[in-house]
Amino acid sequence: MTTRLSPTALILALACASPAFPKDGGKWVVGMSQCNLGEPWRVQMNADIRREAAAHPELELIFKDAQNDTLRQRAQIEEFVNSGVDLLIVSPKEAAPLTPPVAEAYRRGVPVIVLDRRVLGSDYTEFIGANNRMIGKAAGAWAVGRLAELPAVRKGARARVVELEGLMTSIPAQDRGAGFHEALKGAPVDIVYTADMKWLEPQARMEMESALSVQPQIDLVFAHNDPGAHGAYLAAQAAGRERDIIFVGIDALAQEGQVYVRQGVLAATFEYPTGGREAVEDALKILRRESVPKEVTLRSRVFTPDNVASGGEWLK
Amino acid sequence: MRTLRRWIERPEGRALFALLFILVIGCVFNAHDAFFRWGTHRDMLRQVSVYGILACGMTLVIVTGGIDLSVGSVLGLCAVVFAQLSLRRGLPAPVAVPAVLAVGAAAGLASGAAVARYRIQPFIATLAMMVFARGLAKWLSGGEKVSRAVQQPDGSFSYVDLPGAFERLDAKVWGGNVAVVTLVFLGCVALSWVVLTRLRYGRYLYATGGNEEAARLSGVPVRRAKLLAYGMSGVFGAVAGICQAAQEQQGDPEAGVSYELTAIAIAVIGGNSLAGGRGGIGLTLLGAMTIGYLEKILSINAVAESSRLMLTGAIILAAVLLQRRRIE
Numbered sequence: 001m002t003t004r005l006s007p008t009a010l011i012l013a014l015a016c017a018s019p020a021f022p023k024d025g026g027k028w029v030v031g032m033s034q035c036n037l038g039e040p041w042r043v044q045m046n047a048d049i050r051r052e053a054a055a056h057p058e059l060e061l062i063f064k065d066a067q068n069d070t071l072r073q074r075a076q077i078e079e080f081v082n083s084g085v086d087l088l089i090v091s092p093k094e095a096a097p098l099t100p101p102v103a104e105a106y107r108r109g110v111p112v113i114v115l116d117r118r119v120l121g122s123d124y125t126e127f128i129g130a131n132n133r134m135i136g137k138a139a140g141a142w143a144v145g146r147l148a149e150l151p152a153v154r155k156g157a158r159a160r161v162v163e164l165e166g167l168m169t170s171i172p173a174q175d176r177g178a179g180f181h182e183a184l185k186g187a188p189v190d191i192v193y194t195a196d197m198k199w200l201e202p203q204a205r206m207e208m209e210s211a212l213s214v215q216p217q218i219d220l221v222f223a224h225n226d227p228g229a230h231g232a233y234l235a236a237q238a239a240g241r242e243r244d245i246i247f248v249g250i251d252a253l254a255q256e257g258q259v260y261v262r263q264g265v266l267a268a269t270f271e272y273p274t275g276g277r278e279a280v281e282d283a284l285k286i287l288r289r290e291s292v293p294k295e296v297t298l299r300s301r302v303f304t305p306d307n308v309a310s311g312g313e314w315l316k
Numbered sequence: 317m318r319t320l321r322r323w324i325e326r327p328e329g330r331a332l333f334a335l336l337f338i339l340v341i342g343c344v345f346n347a348h349d350a351f352f353r354w355g356t357h358r359d360m361l362r363q364v365s366v367y368g369i370l371a372c373g374m375t376l377v378i379v380t381g382g383i384d385l386s387v388g389s390v391l392g393l394c395a396v397v398f399a400q401l402s403l404r405r406g407l408p409a410p411v412a413v414p415a416v417l418a419v420g421a422a423a424g425l426a427s428g429a430a431v432a433r434y435r436i437q438p439f440i441a442t443l444a445m446m447v448f449a450r451g452l453a454k455w456l457s458g459g460e461k462v463s464r465a466v467q468q469p470d471g472s473f474s475y476v477d478l479p480g481a482f483e484r485l486d487a488k489v490w491g492g493n494v495a496v497v498t499l500v501f502l503g504c505v506a507l508s509w510v511v512l513t514r515l516r517y518g519r520y521l522y523a524t525g526g527n528e529e530a531a532r533l534s535g536v537p538v539r540r541a542k543l544l545a546y547g548m549s550g551v552f553g554a555v556a557g558i559c560q561a562a563q564e565q566q567g568d569p570e571a572g573v574s575y576e577l578t579a580i581a582i583a584v585i586g587g588n589s590l591a592g593g594r595g596g597i598g599l600t601l602l603g604a605m606t607i608g609y610l611e612k613i614l615s616i617n618a619v620a621e622s623s624r625l626m627l628t629g630a631i632i633l634a635a636v637l638l639q640r641r642r643i644e
Contacts (some may be wrong), residue, residue: 211618213350213356214348239355
């Protein structure tokens, strides 16, 4: 099987191997396989890619949306390879089932940039992603610092925190939670209420209402995404307790988390960068036969009311 | 004792029994007396309202022997349209609300026409509308939430004020003791009750669900009855979408995913038969309270998600079994 296919694969690899300048028509064709456009963050990722690519007329982008279906994404990656794209950007839904099509594309000579979530092994050109655990830890450290300033905590009381988790079967939620807990270790902070709000704002609002009815005192709410923090804020506002609580979220999209910070809803939001701009920059490098690192960890910013106007502050 | 038995023999009595069962659980697991505070009940009534509004439409359709899978998507579509009209275009509520209700009615009537005129099975027809309406919501919104933040051509953001309609819908009345959306829900219940029990068309709905052929032969306008049921389900989907948008302060094209299943669960737990021809809106109201309290009790006790799902599944089954055993 392998021996029978390998000459074909070789020819295809030669055919696909792009020269240092665009082929006929003067354009490089880049396929972008997005696992799901149901989340604003992923819509933003595509928008970032589109905006960056608009400055480069030698690039032609084709977007496909797998609608959160692993097998559909696999088929779309195969379609891209068969249609002879010059480069693939893949933001995979899951690692294991999408490793074979990505590796197959890579072996057939199509450079692959893996964005945000990983695949297994090393059969890809470059991985670009942020580190959820580090971002969760930064949020935890920020929360500990901010809570230490509370008068009651200064007098020796322990701070009371509500954690609204993302879908806990998803890796980002697990990592954000683990990083947050790591930062809280040893600090005078208790997590008094935890609920899985599945990334959804209405769910977060409902869970926060329960937390408010059970807990007479809440100092801080940490939500694994900004919509969750916003839902919690609306619940606290309805109960007249929003002024007593500090709200912290993650993602910091320009039209979402950053807006909430400007409006005074969130005290802080931690950016989870999409990597769309970096992916296009590195795609151009790869197509021009320049070298790129195998692994890029995106830096993240924190936005607070003090720095949101000046574009946030980079995390260390 | 005999009055008790008579009560238990009626479907309303059995639905009430299931609700009382859940309430007893709530009294036992009261989360440090949180269950005994009115605020908990007020919040529960607010949370269940959007589902309940959808369940009103679902009940009308179920009575005709059909099912409407599109209600969650119609909710999402109408939330987006409402946010675009009132939040972005600044149209006043008296213009925006009827426009959105018309969108919901159009979606419902389209499903209804497919079922009544072209004899497509309700499951298929409304499945098609479920997929189509979700797509339309995403297309209209560009896949993004229609929120108060509006992007300018230079990439910066400006914010629009929250329209008065949003604030009024998400407010509480009577000394902060009842949420406005709960009143909207009760209004929908009342409207459904009038349709089902006080109008001739209500009788037609039951007749259609009971035995369609017999109904048609005895002169019941079966097609128009079905159109009415699906059309009203669409209108209720629009009402729910408006309430959802007001509570989220935005129109989310993803809003309402899988809400149709909760709406069906509410109708069924109340004791409405999916076979059609029987049931009533009172049962749906009791079913909504049962589901609402179940969720609320699990939530105030901070039960882990995995246990919540298992318990909810088990209790839904138990409640339905309980009702059937009483019939035998």
